[in-house]
Amino acid sequence: MKLVVLLALSVCLVSSLPAYKVGARSFDSKDDALFAKFKQQFGKVYFDDHDESYRKAIFLANLVKVNKHNEEQKQEKHTFTMAMNEFGDLTWEEFHSKYTGFMGQRARYVRTQNTEDLSHVEAPSSIDWVSQGAVTDVKNQAQCGSCWAFSSTGSIEGAHYLSTGNLVSLSEQQLMDCSTDEGNEACNGGLMDNAFEYVIQNQGICSEASYPYEAKTRTTCKSCTPVATISSYKDVDQSESALKNALAKQPVSIAIEADQTSFQFYSSGVLTEECGHKLDHGVLAVGYGTMDGTDYWKVKNSWGSSWGMDGYILLERGINAQTGGQCGILLSASYPKV
DSSP: OEEEEOOOOOOOOOOSOOOOOSTTOOOOHHHHHHHHHHHHHHTOOOSSHHHHHHHHHHHHHHHHHHHHHHHHHHTTSOSEEEOOOTTTTSOHHHHHHHHOOBGGGGSEEEEOSOBOOOTTOOOOSOEETTTTTOSOOOOBOOSSSOHHHHHHHHHHHHHHHHHHSOOOOBOHHHHHHHOTTTTOOGGGOBOHHHHHHHHHHTTOBOBTTTSOOOSSOOSOOOOOOOOBOOSEEEEOOSSHHHHHHHHHHSOEEEEEOOOSHHHHTEEEEEEOSOOOOOOOEEEEEEEEEEETTEEEEEEEOSBOTTSTBTTEEEEEOSSOGGGTSGGGTTSSOEEEEO
16 A cells, blocks of 8 residues: 655646747658648647747657667567557647656655465466456546556456456546546546555546546536446566566556657567666556567557557566566556555
């Protein structure tokens, strides 16, 4: 269980459009064509000509990074590929502020001994809860710091399925609207353990269909009929073996650092580049395995199915254990129990 002392939260809003250059060159017809294709593919609409020019410059700068990485990948300098996606017209700062939301990075919290002895678990060499039917379709948090809610529903959905055989998509918006007393702050961030506390106290959580996602902070909590319950939750010891053993039992809520360019434009393969351990994003670990000799954790994100490998990412396994594993994956894992 995490004891949370909230600090003052700040939201950085872009109130003006600063100059943004792509090298020393101006736009040409090829640039225009590439940007036009990008706008059409992702339905981009901008405020005015100045805004569009600014976004085009960001897009082209990001495209240079993506193409350079992929050229190096062909030379076997990388184990993963990158691709242009809907985040292509965002700066790193904008991307980070709009698409993460794990509150642990912005608050002091302490993990107490709310763990379960998993040493007796005989974990298989690989497992994939997606292929076993315990994971709902990839969702999209949109421009709202609600990742913690998606991580929470994902692990509850998995636990409910393994207990009942019924896979039901659960309501992130309910957690956002109703778990403020537990310390969560909707689009301004939250913690998965806080969400589990709410579900226990509320005697369940409602379906996505009955309480749909709105990608915004609301001031009211609607009534609805719960369709899934949990009795408790457990934190996972900060070790490779503990997370592996927990994943052998069920999908697990985790937090990672996801504010790197490699994350913003990840497309396929195992992410092996250094990505830090300053937790800022709640996601769902759904398995582990090995690809081309590299061990990985399989992670479900909440940025839609057009990102990554149909909404998933593979993070290198077996490295940086002393500092929390790849992207800090070992530092704040937890799972609900039915």
